[in-house]
Amino acid sequence: MKKEFYKSVGFKLGVLSFIILASLFTSSFMFNSQIDKLKKQIDYIYFGNYMPVLKLHSIEENYNDLIKCMRSYKKCKRDPFFKSIKKDWDYYNNSYKDIEERKVVSKIDKSVNNSLTYKTKISTYKNVIKRINFLKEYEKKIAYKKRVEFLKEYSSMKDYLFYNMIALIIVSFIFISFIIYSIIKKDNQLKILTKKYALESITDSMTKLYNRKYFDKIFDNMPFISNQNSWHTAFVMLDIDFFKQYNDTYGHDLGDETLKAVAKELKEYFNKDYEYVFRLGGEEFGVILFDIDEKTLKECLKDVNNNIQSLNIEHKNSKIANVVTISIGAVIYKPYSYTSCNKLYKIADECLYKSKENGRNQFTIYNEGE
CATH class of the missing domain: 1.20.1330 (f41 fragment of flagellin, N-terminal domain)
Structure with missing residues (x-):
């Protein structure tokens, strides 16, 4: 170009x-x-x-x-x-x-x-x-x-x-x-294209959320950013309940539409500064929330559970509801606790597993450092 x-x-x-x-x-x-x-x-x-x-x-x-x-x-x-x-x-x-x-x-x-x-x-x-x-x-x-x-x-x-x-x-x-006008116009077009390509390189093509590559970049720097600003930071993992059964029942096309609907709801809810929503892969999503406390996080996750269920996307083969729901696991990083990113990811994944074990359509939070 x-x-x-x-x-x-x-x-x-x-x-x-x-x-x-x-x-x-x-x-x-x-x-x-x-x-x-x-x-x-x-x-x-x-x-x-x-x-x-x-x-x-x-x-x-x-x-x-x-x-x-x-x-x-x-x-x-x-x-x-x-x-x-x-x-x-x-x-x-x-x-x-x-x-x-x-x-x-x-x-x-x-x-x-x-x-x-x-x-x-x-x-x-x-x-x-x-x-x-x-x-x-x-x-x-x-x-x-x-x-x-x-x-x-x-x-x-x-x-x-x-x-x-x-x-x-x-x-x-x-x-x-x-x-000069042509040069400026072309330069602006190049900037727009560069910005567009840069955005596309960090965006999931289907859901329009940040992709796994960009998640790795933000997540790896999360402890450093939290330490520098003395922020409590939450890492949240979300998973659509019984999504394999959903695809088997309704087909992959409707499965993709469901992924987009859930992604849209997450993006609209977590739309403030220092809030990042990612598609981690398949039906799994991630959220990083800088400068947040446990009380606020609980309110957010409760809202998210309710909002996804309120989408009323039919899921007749779900074992817990007749509509699509999600399970959530979260960990709060405390500044200067120096917990590794791998450990934080593992803790959040374990919390997600607990939410599924306890009946799904719920969240589990681990306040790291306490």
């Missing part, structure tokens, strides 16, 4: 560990994907806006230098300026642009490409510079817009990760709670 219990617990712990690891892996994967997404947005803001704007500055400077050159020299060599402008503009023009940005840049692209000729006048270059400046402002607005979108996305991502972690914690808590 314990082995199966621990297997069950181990399985559940394994499942929990797998779920937690899977959840952590999933959360880690989602976190990394969100981080990658964030990185792309940062790259876009930096390289998609900041770097192209630098190129626009460079293009503007080249146009200004070109204008200065044309004003200073009649034969200004424009090719180096064209080459540099073309290179920077291609870089800017080929950088990532959304649909709206592409529409704006496409219009200016024609002006820039058309300006890269020797026929172009200074006024045209100035006009292109204005457009370049417009693009710079436009890029700033786009960058600001992207930053707002980024911050919003960043906040959303933080919330997303936070709620995922909360969900993971809740799921883990539920599974851990379930496993």
Whole structure:
């Protein structure tokens, strides 16, 4: 039972560990994907806006230098300026642009490409510079817009990760709670089963009284317990009168029912603390009563004789009555008399024999130590 219990617990712990690891892996994967997404947005803001704007500055400077050159020299060599402008503009023009940005840049692209000729006048270059400046402002607005979108996305991502972690914690808590509950439940069941098996191991299966094995344990310790507590203790033996004849007449099934009825009556009568009722074997019963005097014992045994007879269980082949009766023998152990258990048992058995010799359905008491 314990082995199966621990297997069950181990399985559940394994499942929990797998779920937690899977959840952590999933959360880690989602976190990394969100981080990658964030990185792309940062790259876009930096390289998609900041770097192209630098190129626009460079293009503007080249146009200004070109204008200065044309004003200073009649034969200004424009090719180096064209080459540099073309290179920077291609870089800017080929950088990532959304649909709206592409529409704006496409219009200016024609002006820039058309300006890269020797026929172009200074006024045209100035006009292109204005457009370049417009693009710079436009890029700033786009960058600001992207930053707002980024911050919003960043906040959303933080919330997303936070709620995922909360969900993971809740799921883990539920599974851990379930496993703890299962362990406690199983442990309680084991305790109940252990108690049940322990009780069954000391209980007679038919009469539900304590069995002979448990009697030996209590009886062997009876003198010690009496000495330690300074108690007078009684050991009582009871036997159903003419029980063999009863079985022969009514059969063993009814004989078993009679045993159960007598056992039930004894158990109900001796139901206080420090009172133990046993089935010693066959139709013979034993009772150990701690902390009792002879007067009280006599009253108890008299009641027991009357109560069993009052059950009115038919016994037509009994030689003393028409109903089931019992004979009783008892011995009282006096503290510190140090009489052995074997002797006490023998004395009680002899008292039982005397009750039978004297006509049955009665009790005989021997006050040991007097």
